[in-house]
Amino acid sequence: MPHIRIMDTTLRDGMHAMAHQFTPEQMAQVGAALDEAGVDVIEVTHGDGLAGSSFQYGFAAATDEEYLKAVAATLKRAKLAALILPGIGTCEDMRTAVKAGVKVFRIATHVTEADVSEEHMGLAKEMGTEVVGFLMMSHTVGKEKIAEQAKLMESYGADVVYVVDSAGAMIPSEVKEKVSYLCSVLKVPVGFHAHNNLGLAVGNTLAAVDAGATVVDGTLRGLGAGAGNTCTEVLVAALKKAGYKVDMDLYKIMDAATTLEPMMRRPQVIDNSSIILGYAGVYSSFLLHTYRAAEKFRLDPRDILLELGRRKIVGGQEDYILDVAYEMAQKKNIMVG
Amino acid sequence: MPHIRIMDTTLRDGMHAMAHQFTPEQMAQVGAALDEAGVDVIEVTHGDGLAGSSFQYGFAAATDEEYLKAVAATLKRAKLAALILPGIGTCEDMRTAVKAGVKVFRIATHVTEADVSEEHMGLAKEMGTEVVGFLMMSHTVGKEKIAEQAKLMESYGADVVYVVDSAGAMIPSEVKEKVSYLCSVLKVPVGFHAHNNLGLAVGNTLAAVDAGATVVDGTLRGLGAGAGNTCTEVLVAALKKAGYKVDMDLYKIMDAATTLEPMMRRPQVIDNSSIILGYAGVYSSFLLHTYRAAEKFRLDPRDILLELGRRKIVGGQEDYILDVAYEMAQKKNIMVG
Numbered sequence: 025m026p027h028i029r030i031m032d033t034t035l036r037d038g039m040h041a042m043a044h045q046f047t048p049e050q051m052a053q054v055g056a057a058l059d060e061a062g063v064d065v066i067e068v069t070h071g072d073g074l075a076g077s078s079f080q081y082g083f084a085a086a087t088d089e090e091y092l093k094a095v096a097a098t099l100k101r102a103k104l105a106a107l108i109l110p111g112i113g114t115c116e117d118m119r120t121a122v123k124a125g126v127k128v129f130r131i132a133t134h135v136t137e138a139d140v141s142e143e144h145m146g147l148a149k150e151m152g153t154e155v156v157g158f159l160m161m162s163h164t165v166g167k168e169k170i171a172e173q174a175k176l177m178e179s180y181g182a183d184v185v186y187v188v189d190s191a192g193a194m195i196p197s198e199v200k201e202k203v204s205y206l207c208s209v210l211k212v213p214v215g216f217h218a219h220n221n222l223g224l225a226v227g228n229t230l231a232a233v234d235a236g237a238t239v240v241d242g243t244l245r246g247l248g249a250g251a252g253n254t255c256t257e258v259l260v261a262a263l264k265k266a267g268y269k270v271d272m273d274l275y276k277i278m279d280a281a282t283t284l285e286p287m288m289r290r291p292q293v294i295d296n297s298s299i300i301l302g303y304a305g306v307y308s309s310f311l312l313h314t315y316r317a318a319e320k321f322r323l324d325p326r327d328i329l330l331e332l333g334r335r336k337i338v339g340g341q342e343d344y345i346l347d348v349a350y351e352m353a354q355k356k357n358i359m360v361g
Numbered sequence: 362m363p364h365i366r367i368m369d370t371t372l373r374d375g376m377h378a379m380a381h382q383f384t385p386e387q388m389a390q391v392g393a394a395l396d397e398a399g400v401d402v403i404e405v406t407h408g409d410g411l412a413g414s415s416f417q418y419g420f421a422a423a424t425d426e427e428y429l430k431a432v433a434a435t436l437k438r439a440k441l442a443a444l445i446l447p448g449i450g451t452c453e454d455m456r457t458a459v460k461a462g463v464k465v466f467r468i469a470t471h472v473t474e475a476d477v478s479e480e481h482m483g484l485a486k487e488m489g490t491e492v493v494g495f496l497m498m499s500h501t502v503g504k505e506k507i508a509e510q511a512k513l514m515e516s517y518g519a520d521v522v523y524v525v526d527s528a529g530a531m532i533p534s535e536v537k538e539k540v541s542y543l544c545s546v547l548k549v550p551v552g553f554h555a556h557n558n559l560g561l562a563v564g565n566t567l568a569a570v571d572a573g574a575t576v577v578d579g580t581l582r583g584l585g586a587g588a589g590n591t592c593t594e595v596l597v598a599a600l601k602k603a604g605y606k607v608d609m610d611l612y613k614i615m616d617a618a619t620t621l622e623p624m625m626r627r628p629q630v631i632d633n634s635s636i637i638l639g640y641a642g643v644y645s646s647f648l649l650h651t652y653r654a655a656e657k658f659r660l661d662p663r664d665i666l667l668e669l670g671r672r673k674i675v676g677g678q679e680d681y682i683l684d685v686a687y688e689m690a691q692k693k694n695i696m697v698g
Contacts, residue, residue, distance in 0.1 A: 195603045196533070196567060222602065223595040227564015230533060245630070258560040258631055261640040265559065266532045274640070275663060278633040291628040293582070294595055296615040303598040303611070326612060 027269040029239045031065035031130075031156075031215075032058050032256050034284060035095065036107050038247035039071035042289060044084035048094035050287050054244070055095035057280035059102045062272040063256070065128050067105040068095045071249070073132065074106055074113030074121060081112070088117070089124050096125025103127040103154070110140045115147050122151050131177075132158035132188070134338055135165055138173035138180075145180035156215065156239075157182035163193040163305050164336050167205040174206055174214075184213045184239050189228065192221030192251055192298070193305035193333075196231035207236035215239035218254045220246055221302025223294060225254035226262050233268060244277075244284040245291075250308040251298035257281045300326050304333030313342050317349035328352065364606040366576045368402040368467075368493075368552075369395050369593050371621060372432065373444050375584035376408035379626060381421035385431035387624050391581070392432035394617035396439045399609040400593070402465050404442040405432045408586070410469065411443055411450030411458060418449070425454070426461050433462030440464040440491070447477045452484050459488050468514075469495035469525070471675055472502055475510035475517075482517035493552065493576075494519035500530040500642050501673050504542040511543055511551075521550045521576050526565065529558030529588055529635070530642035530670075533568035544573035552576035555591045557583055558639025560631060562591035563599050570605060581618040584625060587645040588635035594618045637663050641670030650679050654686035665689065 035051050046054075051068060058066050068091050070076030070084045077084040084091075088106065096104050105128035106121045118129065129148040131141045141157060148155045157177030162170055174185040187202055194202075199216065206214045216232035218225040218241070229240050242256030257277045263270045301308055306329050314332070318325035328349050337344055372388050383391075388405060395403050405428050407413030407421045414421040421428075425443065433441050442465035443458045455466065466485040468478045478494060485492045494514030499507055511522040524539055531539075536553065543551045553569035555562040555578070566577050579593030594614045600607045638645055643666050651669070655662035665686050674681060 193602075195599060196564060197571070197603070222599045223563030223592055224567075224599060226560030227533060227567065230561075230564065234534070255560055255631060257633070258636055261636050262532060262559045262561060265530075265640060266534070274636075275661075278636060281633065291630045293628045293630065294592060296594070296618065299595055299598050299611075299615060303602060324612075 025267045025269060026233070026238055028233055028263055029064045030256065030260070030270065030272065031067060031105065031239060031241050032063045032243065033067040033241050033253065034058070034243040034247050034256070035091070036067040036069050036073070037071060037249070037253055038243045039084065040249035041247050041252065041292065044070055044077065044082050046085060046287070048086050048090045051091050052094040052098050054280065054284050056098040057283040059099045061276035061280050063102050064271070065105045066095065066099070066102045067107055067130060068092055069106050072109060072112055074108045074117040076112055089120055092121055092124035092126060105130055107132060108144060109133070110144050115144065118144065118147055118151070122153065126153060128154040128156060130156040130158050132160055135159040135162045135170060135173055138176040141177060142180045145177065145182060149181040155182050157185040158188050158217070159186060160188045160190045161338065162187045162202065163189055163191060163198070167202045170202055171206055171209045174210055178210055178212055182212060184215050185210060186215035186217050186239070187232070188217040189219055191305045191307055192219030192225070192302040194228055195222070195224060196227050199228045199231040200235040203232045203237050204235040213238045215241070217241040219248065219302070220251040220253065220294060221298045226259055229254050229259055230262060230266060233263070244281040245288065247284065247288060247292055250301060251294045252292040300329050304329045306333050306337065307339060309339070310337070310342065310345060313345045317345050321349045321353035323349055323352055323356070362604045362606060363570070363575055365570055365600055366401045367593065367597070367607065367609060368404060368442065368576060368578050369400045369580065370404040370578050370590065371395070371580040371584050371593070372428070373404040373406050374408060374586070374590055375580045376421065377586035378584050378589065378629065381407055381414065381419050383422060383624070385423050385427045388428050389431040389435045391617065391621050393435040394620040396436045398613035398617050400439050401608070402442045403432060403436070403439045404444055404467060405429055406443050409446060409449055411445045411454040413449055426457055429458055429461035429463060442467055444469060445481060447481050452481065455481065455484055455488070459490065463490060465491040465493060467493040467495050469497055472496040472499045472507060472510060475513040478514060479517045482514065482519060486518040492519050494522040495525050495554070496523060497525045497527045498675065499524045499539065500526055500528060500535070504539045507539055508543055508546045511547055515547055515549055519549060521552050522547060523552035523554050524569070525554040526556055528642045528644055529556030529562065529639040531565055532559070532561060533564050536565045536568040537572040540569045540572040540574050550575045552578070554578040556585065556639070557588040557590065557631060558635045563596055566591050566596055567599060567603060570600070581621045582625065583629040584621065585629070587638060588631045589629040637666050641666045643670045643674065644676060646676070647674070647679065647682060650682045654682050658686045658690035660686055660689055660693070
């Protein structure tokens with residue numbers, strides 16, 4: 025059975041569930057426990073990556089540099105990673121991150137916009153770091169489009185390209201189809217990042233490795249926005265059970281989850297909003313806008329989310345939610361009137 | 362795509378997470394919401410089935426008859442079911458249950474002991490109810506053994522036979538192998554009941570229906586012992602997303618979960634004990650005995666659970682846990698001495 029690398033993003037994607045308020049000391053504690061358990065890569069930053077700390081995305085309790093340095097100081101074996109979304113983080117932020125100890129950049133774009141990662145990937149390669157390409161919202165397009173965009177990232181120097189199920193909207197058969205096709209067209213390894221909106225984070229991740237992915241993501245206790253991510257310690261148990269080689273100690277990764285637990289603001293569960301977001305295939309950041317639009321136009325917010333999913337709305341189109349709700353309200357009035 | 366029946370066991374398997382303390386009024390509220398959402402079958406009793414209320418299994422807040430009557434009075438469309446474990450519940454309990462409104466009996470045995478269900482299945486058929494056979498701990502034996510035992514149940518009159526992953530120990534490939542084999546040898550439909558110890562309750566249930574199962578279980582919010590069950594409202598979303606026909610309203614089943622939520626004692630999450638139980642393939646009822654044995658012999662309880670899993674310990678062998686721990690302690694002393 026193949027060897028599976030795990031990249032843990034408790035200290036990045038998990039930041040969403042913490043309103044970006046981990047302290048550097050807490051990050052150091054969790055990072056040390058992850059390192060001790062044998063995690064290969066530990067991702068650290070604001071939830072929205074380098075320079076995410078802002079009025080728009082929420083201010084973090086410390087700077088990315090402070091977080092990265094705090095975790096870097098505790099690592100004996102794991103590689104430190106930072107996420108960057110071109111447009112939010114800059115090349116300058118990447119240089120600062122490397123000085124703070126980053127050895128892996130995970131560079132994320134919408135699944136149809138891989139071209140915006142070229143400059144950042146070039147810089148990452150130039151600085152000698154590992155480069156991971158992250159194709160977000162991969163549920164919105166077919167396997168050929170994902171492959172085309174992944175090949176772009178590969179041509180820019182990506183060492184791994186991820187299929188990212190940002191909205192937790194995929195089912196195992198879809199994951200298998202997309203990942204296996206990607207494996208057949210790329211020279212570099214394929215990764216998979218899940219969310220748990222439909223209760224399928226672990227199931228989809230197993231489907232991904234069965235289809236040929238060799239790098240997968242998790243967070244301790246599933247910590248993450250909404251329904252959260254694949255739970256790292258559960259995933260390690262499931263992968264070992266399925267016979268995959270994982271260089272991690274099951275007891276120690278469970279201990280790392282015990283270290284995290286008292287820092288959590290709430291248990292990570294799947295609430296009704298998360299289910300609808302996953303079912304509709306819509307980003308969790310649209311939730312608040314949708315509730316506002318629903319109130320304004322006296323609509324069921326669930327209906328709006330389903331309509332947004334059908335229209336494949338993407339990040340940056342938040343104003344469009346009001347237009348959609350207005351249109352729906354008009355149609356409803358005509359029908360009842 | 363095939364039509365999938367859902368049997369909800371919030372008011373039976375979920376009783377474990379409530380220390381069997383649902384009130385009949387609470388059960389009636391939840392039952393009405395499940396009925397309104399279009400659930401096909403609603404299972405009600407003590408967590409360990411008819412007559413489970415006892416010193417050994419824990420006393421419930423009311424009698425099974427009171428629970429069954431309270432829920433029966435609210436149902437407009439769903440069929441009322443009761444679980445019975447031969448040896449705990451008796452034929453007399455079944456007669457009382459039918460008078461209280463039961464239309465479906467789910468008769469459960471260890472996966473190698475189907476023969477103890479013959480009398481109860483016969484009585485259930487005689488009383489004109491639907492009969493479901495429940496093969497517990499199906500992860501402990503191979504597909505041929507499951508098929509042999511399932512065919513026994515079929516010969517006793519079972520209308521459906523379930524593969525039951527009592528310890529949440531299965532992975533999707535195993536579920537597919539066992540369920541598809543069972544479908545190929547039985548004339549009656551095959552069911553699947555999951556637990557979420559390895560985060561795979563929804564993933565395994567999708568694997569089961571992909572392999573031919575047409576009847577599956579869930580509980581609202583995953584309410585159940587340890588890591589809990591397949592979450593019904595999440596499962597409905599996942600099944601619809603996968604294209605299966607499900608006669609249930611997604612909004613209304615989410616509303617039913619909202620009805621249940623304030624009654625819950627704790628959010629349903631996967632803790633470290635649940636992970637080890639699933640990884641080891643051991644019943645959650647062994648946990649307390651294991652902690653006691655670990656303390657007595659100064660062992661790591663996780664090591665004991667893994668050893669119990671290797672030895673395939675079954676219910677009723679609780680005393681054996683001390684023997685195993687003693688043996689492990691002896692071996693450890695020899696090794697360190």
